[in-house]
Amino acid sequence: MDSLLQAALNGLVAGTILALPAIGFTAMFAVLRYPNFAVAAYATLGAYGGWMANAWLGWPAFVSLLGAFALAGVVGTAAERVVLEPLRPAGALTAAIAAIALNVILENVLRFCFGNDLLGYDLPLARDIRFAGLRIAPQQIENLTLALAVMGALFAFLAFTRVGKAMRATADNPDLARLKGIEPRRVELLAVFVGAGLCGVGGMLLGLDTSIDPLTGFRVVLSVFAAAVVGGLGSIPGAVAGALLIGLAEEFATLAIAPTYKSAVGFLAILLVLTLRPRGLLGERAY
Amino acid sequence: MSGWANYIVFMVATGGFYALLALSLNLIWGGAGMVNLGLAGFFALGAYASALLTVKLGAPILAGLAGALLVGAVGGYVVTMSTTRLRGDYLAIVTLGFAETIRLIANNEIWLTRGSDGVSGIPGPLKAELGSWFNAVYAAGMIGIVALVWFGLRRLDQSPYGRALRAVREDQQVAQVAGKRILRFKVEAFAISAAVAGLAGALYGHFNSYVAPDIFQPLITVYIFLAVAAGGVGRVSGAVLGAYLVVFFLESTRFAAAAIPGLSPVQHAAIREMLVGLALILVLRVRPQGILPERIPPAPRPASVT
Numbered sequence: 004m005d006s007l008l009q010a011a012l013n014g015l016v017a018g019t020i021l022a023l024p025a026i027g028f029t030a031m032f033a034v035l036r037y038p039n040f041a042v043a044a045y046a047t048l049g050a051y052g053g054w055m056a057n058a059w060l061g062w063p064a065f066v067s068l069l070g071a072f073a074l075a076g077v078v079g080t081a082a083e084r085v086v087l088e089p090l091r092p093a094g095a096l097t098a099a100i101a102a103i104a105l106n107v108i109l110e111n112v113l114r115f116c117f118g119n120d121l122l123g124y125d126l127p128l129a130r131d132i133r134f135a136g137l138r139i140a141p142q143q144i145e146n147l148t149l150a151l152a153v154m155g156a157l158f159a160f161l162a163f164t165r166v167g168k169a170m171r172a173t174a175d176n177p178d179l180a181r182l183k184g185i186e187p188r189r190v191e192l193l194a195v196f197v198g199a200g201l202c203g204v205g206g207m208l209l210g211l212d213t214s215i216d217p218l219t220g221f222r223v224v225l226s227v228f229a230a231a232v233v234g235g236l237g238s239i240p241g242a243v244a245g246a247l248l249i250g251l252a253e254e255f256a257t258l259a260i261a262p263t264y265k266s267a268v269g270f271l272a273i274l275l276v277l278t279l280r281p282r283g284l285l286g287e288r289a290y
Numbered sequence: 291m292s293g294w295a296n297y298i299v300f301m302v303a304t305g306g307f308y309a310l311l312a313l314s315l316n317l318i319w320g321g322a323g324m325v326n327l328g329l330a331g332f333f334a335l336g337a338y339a340s341a342l343l344t345v346k347l348g349a350p351i352l353a354g355l356a357g358a359l360l361v362g363a364v365g366g367y368v369v370t371m372s373t374t375r376l377r378g379d380y381l382a383i384v385t386l387g388f389a390e391t392i393r394l395i396a397n398n399e400i401w402l403t404r405g406s407d408g409v410s411g412i413p414g415p416l417k418a419e420l421g422s423w424f425n426a427v428y429a430a431g432m433i434g435i436v437a438l439v440w441f442g443l444r445r446l447d448q449s450p451y452g453r454a455l456r457a458v459r460e461d462q463q464v465a466q467v468a469g470k471r472i473l474r475f476k477v478e479a480f481a482i483s484a485a486v487a488g489l490a491g492a493l494y495g496h497f498n499s500y501v502a503p504d505i506f507q508p509l510i511t512v513y514i515f516l517a518v519a520a521g522g523v524g525r526v527s528g529a530v531l532g533a534y535l536v537v538f539f540l541e542s543t544r545f546a547a548a549a550i551p552g553l554s555p556v557q558h559a560a561i562r563e564m565l566v567g568l569a570l571i572l573v574l575r576v577r578p579q580g581i582l583p584e585r586i587p588p589a590p591r592p593a594s595v596t
Contacts (some may be wrong), residue, residue, distance in 0.1 A: 009541040025541070032379075037379065037381060038379045038382060039545075040327075040382075040386070049335060086571055086575075089575060090574055090575060093574070093578060095377075095378065096323075096378050096379070096382065096572055097578070099325070099327075099379065099382055099576075100327075100515055100519075100570070100574065101570070101571050101574050102323065103327065103511075103512060103515075103567075104512060104515075104568075104570040104574075105567065105572045107509065107512055107563055107566065107567035108563075108564050108567035108568060108571075109562070110563075111560040111561075111563040111567070112560075112564065113591065114556060114557075114559075114560040114563075115556075115557050115560040115561065116437045117555055118554070118556050144460075149349055201358045212551065225386070225387050227392050228383050228386070229387075232380070232383060236379070236380075242335050252446075261398060262393065263397070263398050264398065266390060266391075266393060266394065266396075267394055269387065270387035270388065270390070270391045273384060274372050274382065274384065277372040277373055277376065277384065278372040278378055279378050281375070281380070
């Protein structure tokens with residue numbers, strides 16, 4: 004019983020953090036209409052951006068998140084403008100293939116600069132908190148709070164600001180949005196900035212309680228895709244729901260199978276959802 | 291044989307494995323407009339299928355190759371079944387996940403695959419009889435097999451079946467209106483393509499007598515996309531040409547990166563991988579039709595317009 008509750012707790016924490024890159028991936032898809040497979044590199048970039056702010060500049064973890072967001076967002080936007088945008092007229096799949104090539108390049112730029120060694124954040128050590136037979140690390144609570152705060156800010160941005168509304172309008176119906184005087188290209192670049200930035204924040208939060216290396220983002224990317232597909236590709240609330248479900252499923256699965264198979268859970272979830280309900284929990288049509 | 295001769299033989303064989311993978315990708319990407327981002331997974335699947343059949347069960351090598359073809363086709367069928375009705379992006383995501391899952395299984399099912407140690411002692415055909423000539427004869431054999439598959443896929447490409455596939459690529463609805471069963475075409479094409487990738491893996495294993503999960507890096511998929519894009523998407527000869535160009539390119543970057551002084555081996559490797567990614571993006575951007583562009587025969591004129 005306790006192990007079930009513990010798994011549920013871990014799953015919710017993991018799912019909340021997973022939600023950030025999943026939102027980033029799905030938001031970029033909603034506006035740009037191609038799957039940006041470079042999200043793995045964007046998450047890793049964020050992890051290194053936050054690490055540089057934390058270890059070199061001595062910023063505390065929650066301020067370093069700004070570094071993570073900024074580095075991933077700026078690189079993501081530049082890559083979209085220079086590399087991916089010119090290829091989009093050739094079709095969504097061409098852009099997706101180029102995004103994979105981009106992912107290889109970015110990952111290796113990091114490898115060139117920082118090597119393959121594991122890097123750890125400079126954090127105060129703290130004892131696990133226990134209550135009602137459950138165990139949680141203070142770092143987990145901090146990560147959870149930070150992830151929720153970032154998500155809250157994002158939803159406020161989309162719901163209340165002019166630019167946020169313009170983004171939703173473009174995702175919903177680009178032609179209608181253009182009629183209303185919304186400049187689609189600016190919205191696209193903004194969506195990439197926010198989306199890649201969120202991936203970066205997610206990457207840093209993933210690395211905070213362990214360590215980071217050039218493959219940090221790649222290791223979770225399958226779970227990110229699974230969260231986005233389960234929630235419905237292109238739906239932001241869907242990505243949150245999908246991420247929580249995937250986080251829980253992965254933790255519960257570790258009770259029954261070897262923990263190394265965690266990311267296979269995401270693959271099975273993708274196959275299952277695409278077979279039974281391709282549009283996912285909250286998405287639109289998928290064909 | 292001397293070091294250089296051995297090196298060239300090895301490159302010819304490697305080019306052969308890549309050529310089979312490129313032919314496999316060209317069939318679905320060029321033919322039906324589908325992508326397989328998990329090519330490395332199917333390569334691994336075939337390699338392990340044949341290695342395990344011959345090492346664990348003592349089956350003859352031909353049976354191993356047949357097993358690899360079959361397992362590859364079944365894998366391709368499973369992966370496409372859930373996504374053929376959907377947009378191409380979904381197939382891309384599923385194939386990516388498939389390759390990762392195969393790597394997980396190869397790494398963790400130690401009773402079957404020996405995990406990261408890999409399977410060694412995979413038999414090679416006539417290895418004892420050929421002795422030190424084994425590599426050279428095998429490489430020559432690879433050229434023969436590539437030629438055979440090339441010929442077969444070219445026939446398929448020019449047959450009514452190939453035309454129907456292209457119709458599916460250009461416009462599914464039009465193909466459907468013309469009475470083509472597009473779902474069946476897509477699943478079949480993908481299964482054939484996955485079988486060819488599996489065959490490439492099996493042949494790789496029998497050549498090197500060793501397979502391990504680390505050999506089947508996702509980067510191989512990027513190499514093959516580079517090969518097909520550079521050679522010319524939709525052109526069967528382009529795929530083979532592209533594969534050998536990629537081997538040449540990879541080897542040149544090895545020497546070029548090593549010539550830069552003052553870098554660590556990790557940095558050399560990073561530069562090479564960056565160049566691969568850059569090359570793929572540049573090809574897609576500057577010459578998307580590749581070196582040998584696809585030839586589209588003009589539609590026949592109506593017999594009589596009088």
